[in-house]
Amino acid sequence: MRNIKAVFDIGNDSIKAIVIGNDEGKEIVLAKQIEQTQGLRKGKILDSEWFTATINKILENFVKKLWGDFIEELFVSISHPELIINRVVEQKRVMRDEISEEDVDHLSRVITEISHKSNYETIKIVPVHRIIDETKREKDPIGMKGKKLELVADVFMIPKNLYNGLIDSFERIGVKITDIIPNIIAASEIALDYDHKDLGTILIDIGKNQTSYVIYEDGYALGYGVVPMGGEDVTKDISIGMQIDIKEAENIKKTHGSAIVFKDNIKDDSGLDILFLSDVINARYEEIFNKINKHLHQLDKEGRLAGWVILIWGGSKVGNIDILAKDIFKLATFYGKDNVLNLWDISTNQLFTNVLWAYLRSNKYTEWRKMSFKLNFDFIGSITKFFKELF
Numbered sequence: 001m002r003n004i005k006a007v008f009d010i011g012n013d014s015i016k017a018i019v020i021g022n023d024e025g026k027e028i029v030l031a032k033q034i035e036q037t038q039g040l041r042k043g044k045i046l047d048s049e050w051f052t053a054t055i056n057k058i059l060e061n062f063v064k065k066l067w068g069d070f071i072e073e074l075f076v077s078i079s080h081p082e083l084i085i086n087r088v089v090e091q092k093r094v095m096r097d098e099i100s101e102e103d104v105d106h107l108s109r110v111i112t113e114i115s116h117k118s119n120y121e122t123i124k125i126v127p128v129h130r131i132i133d134e135t136k137r138e139k140d141p142i143g144m145k146g147k148k149l150e151l152v153a154d155v156f157m158i159p160k161n162l163y164n165g166l167i168d169s170f171e172r173i174g175v176k177i178t179d180i181i182p183n184i185i186a187a188s189e190i191a192l193d194y195d196h197k198d199l200g201t202i203l204i205d206i207g208k209n210q211t212s213y214v215i216y217e218d219g220y221a222l223g224y225g226v227v228p229m230g231g232e233d234v235t236k237d238i239s240i241g242m243q244i245d246i247k248e249a250e251n252i253k254k255t256h257g258s259a260i261v262f263k264d265n266i267k268d269d270s271g272l273d274i275l276f277l278s279d280v281i282n283a284r285y286e287e288i289f290n291k292i293n294k295h296l297h298q299l300d301k302e303g304r305l306a307g308w309v310i311l312i313w314g315g316s317k318v319g320n321i322d323i324l325a326k327d328i329f330k331l332a333t334f335y336g337k338d339n340v341l342n343l344w345d346i347s348t349n350q351l352f353t354n355v356l357w358a359y360l361r362s363n364k365y366t367e368w369r370k371m372s373f374k375l376n377f378d379f380i381g382s383i384t385k386f387f388k389e390l391f
Helices: 048-066 101-114 158-172 185-191 195-199 231-242 246-256 272-298 321-331 344-348 350-364 379-388
Strands: 002-010 014-023 024-036 073-079 086-093 120-133 137-138 147-158 177-181 203-205 211-217 219-226 308-310 331-336
Touching: 002 048, 002 219, 002 231, 002 344, 002 350, 014 048, 014 350, 024 048, 024 379, 048 158, 073 158, 073 350, 086 101, 086 219, 086 231, 086 379, 101 120, 101 177, 120 177, 120 219, 137 379, 147 158, 147 219, 177 185, 177 350, 185 203, 185 211, 185 308, 185 350, 195 203, 195 211, 195 308, 203 272, 203 321, 211 272, 231 246, 272 321, 308 321, 321 331
Parallel strands: 002 073, 073 177, 203 308, 308 331
Antiparallel strands: 002 014, 014 024, 086 147, 120 137, 120 147, 203 211, 211 219
């Protein structure tokens, strides 16, 4: 068995993890596990001992199932309500008439060096495009004529205390993280095809405590964003509005919840006030969508994308969310597919969707896996190669 990789999806309620190996070109799930998260709440590690114990329990089980094989790489996928995505634009004058590799390398180094924010740690730098003389966008400008070169990149950062806690928890049990992957990056590469990205699409990932999204057009990401609200906020609204227990509220949301109610569905045998329930649900999702629409307005793309809205993850499963999104964004709206790999039953299990997306992302960019994970100035050469591979 070769290329054995473990992927952990760190969630507030549970940690999902898989181990996948390659046997003569065939990908095989060697182990999978879900454990209730201990010591983590809303993206904050409140008890490092409990959190580490949860990670250790999963890894110990994996070691037993691998029968002497060992995990070569370990990836962590994550969503976070305080994730920050900054778009950085750096430029330089081209000293010769022709753009050289040195010009490209220089901009890559500058982006790496300036990607810092107090109390945050940079976990990913994703290049968007390079611009020659303020007009022409190119993936590989080397050898082309020009006097000025710009590099546009998106920088993803998580709170430093969470970053340090993740690194420390895995290292305490003797494991080094190869890479931390924001879920919205992995999802956009799997859930969106070339036509989605070219025509103009908004991918909206509605999670438990946050909603992440990315806006694409002409094959490039126009922008990413995070709204610190998700499915759990809807459940809390129902609990407060209907004055019921939080667990009952979650059950009602799943069985009777709908963002929009039509006249023939107002009456319900359960005795619930379906119209009131819908108003509560509608208000929260409308708030989330309006915040995303505000970003579209800033980009001058409000209602002006030729593509559509794609909704993914658990928070999008409430009834008629697509109709509400269509009304707010003035764009056709669809639900994304959860099945991304044909790997036994795991492909159809929504709980492992983020894990599989992160696994596919880890396969796509090989250069990144060859370098040490922590961003610092020691691997400037390596990150330059990584930039080139992304293009």
